[in-house]
Structure formats: structure tokens, C-alpha cells
Amino acid sequence: MDKVRLQLFCHTLPGTTHDYQVDWQADRYHVGGKMFAMMGGDSQRKPIITLKCEPTRAEELRETYQGIIPGHYMNKTHWNSIYFDSNLSNDLLENLILHSYNLVFQKLTKKVQNQIISK
Template sequence: MQKDTIHAFCLKLRGTTHDYKEEWQADRYHIGGKMFAMMGGDATRKPIITLKCEPSRAEELRETYEGIIPGYYMNKTHWNSIYMDANIPEGLLENLIQHSYDLVFAKLTKKAQLSASHSNNSEFL
């Protein structure tokens, strides 16, 4: 999946905001002020996307797909990084982005959930 396709998919998720962290050279996607996805590169600048994941599912995905690794510069239990050129089934990446979004959304306060679910998506540059 291409970077602009991922960017567009993330921004379709209700209440998502986007920013670019210059120091990390990474695009970040948030819901209710909490990050659920980050696109950037690994130490060699190979493109990756990092997503929150339920721990047992994260481990299973790492064992199944060579292109899915423990979260790069993130908590290895709760985050996976996926190489953009990884050979994974079509639709899996979108499913994992949605899973990450849902996990983060579920941890927001009820007030933040209500606010996020009623807000229009906006992009910050």
C-alpha cells in the first residue's frame, strides 16, 4: 500500500487528526489527542508504519509475517511496525489501522470519545 493511500485511509477515520513530526521525519495520526498510527522509516530510512495492536495478536502477526516487527521505537508489547513493502494480504493493513484506531479510541475518556466522534477530521501541517 502506498503512503498517500494509507494517509487517505487514516484521515477517513472519524475524528482523526494528522501532524508531521519534523525531528522524527514521521507522519502521525491521532484520535482524541492520542496517536494510533505513525508513518516514517526505520534506522535505514526503509518506510514503515507503526500501529497499536492487542498484545497476543501483535505476537501472532510477527510470527506469521516477516514484514511485521515489534514497534520501532515504541513499546514492543503494544505496537507493531509494518514495512511498507511487506508481503501481506490485501486488506490486512487497513484492518490493522482500524484495529489500532479502535484500541486507542476505547481508552479515551467518555467525554473525549464523544468529542472525537462528533468532530470533523482535520489535518494539521
Template sequence: MEKENLQAFCHSLKGVTHDYQPEWQADRYHIGGKMFAMMGGDANRKPVITLKCDPQRAEELREMHEGIIPGYYMNKTHWNSIYLDADIPSSFVEELIEHSYQLVFRKLTKKSQQDILQQDK
């Protein structure tokens, strides 16, 4: 998985904003001011992407893929971290990014959702 490709995919989603958290050395991606993805590293600086996930699905994914672990520095129930060097197809990681985006989007107010949907991007 190429970090740059995943970053480009995150940016391609409607209404996404990005910032960099220097203390964590992590790129964060938001929708409606709420984070849905973070790219950084674990304690050994091994690159990971951390994504929100439905709790039941999060457990299933961890059991199916050794490269998916409970969210690094996040709520372990609702977030998974995926090692970028894991043997997981980029297309599947993009599906998980989209899932994370949708989970966060659905929690936004109806007004925020409408504002995002009306953007040109």
C-alpha cells in the first residue's frame, strides 16, 4: 500500500479536510470537523493508517488479517490500525476508508451533511 495513494483517496472524498498533528507526527483526515482517518506510525514508527470501524466488523477484520490491529492510540472498540506494509490489497483498504468516512458522516447533523453534499468537490 502506497501512503501517497491512500492520502489521495482520502482527499478525493467529498468535504474532506486535512491537518498535520506534529506531536503525533500524523496526518489526519476529517469530515465535518470529525476525524475519520489518521496516518502516522506506531511506537516503532512503523507506518499505519487508523480508521473508524463498526465494532463487530472491527473484531472480524482483526481476526482475518494479522496486519490489522486495535486502533493505535485510539478507542480499541471503534478504531482499527492497518500496517501499510501488510499483505492487504489497497482496494480493500480504500473500502475501509470509505466505511470510516460513512460512519463519521452519518453522525453529523443533517445540516452539516447537506452542506457537504452541496460542495463542488
């Protein structure tokens, strides 16, 4: 998994903002002020990306891929963490980032969605 490629992909999504959470040592990506991705580390500082996911799909992904676990320090039902040293393809990861982004975007108010779309 190529971290720089995934960071660049996050920035291509409309309305994405980025910040760095010093306390967590994590890069966070938001749309409409709501986080959809976080790149940091687990409790042993092993690099991970954490993404929002529809609960049924989240469970299926965890059962299918060894490198996907319940969201580290997040709601385990709605978030997955993926280890950067897992052998998942960049295409799959970009798909999961887009899924996370869309879940968050759909929960924004219509007004905020329209502001993002019209930029």
C-alpha cells in the first residue's frame, strides 16, 4: 500500500480538507467538517488507515482480508482500520476511501453538499 498515493487520492475528492492531529500523530481527512479517513498508527505505532464503512460491508471485509480490523480507537461497528503492510491493492483501498467519503458526504445537510458540489 502506497501511503503517498492514498493521501493524494483523498485530496482529489471534492471538498476534502486535511489536518494533522498532534496528540494522535495522525493525518485526518474531512468533508464538510466530518472525518472520513485517518492515517496514523495503532497502539504499537504500526501504520494504519482508518475508514468509515457500512456495518455489513465492514464485517465482510474483516472476514475476507487479514489486514483489516475493527476501527482502532473508533466505533468498531462503523469503522475499519487497515494495516499499511497488508497486501491489499491500491485500487481496493481507493475504493474503500471513496466508500468512506460517500458515507460521510451523504450525511451532510443538502446545503453543505451543494456548497461542496458547486465549488
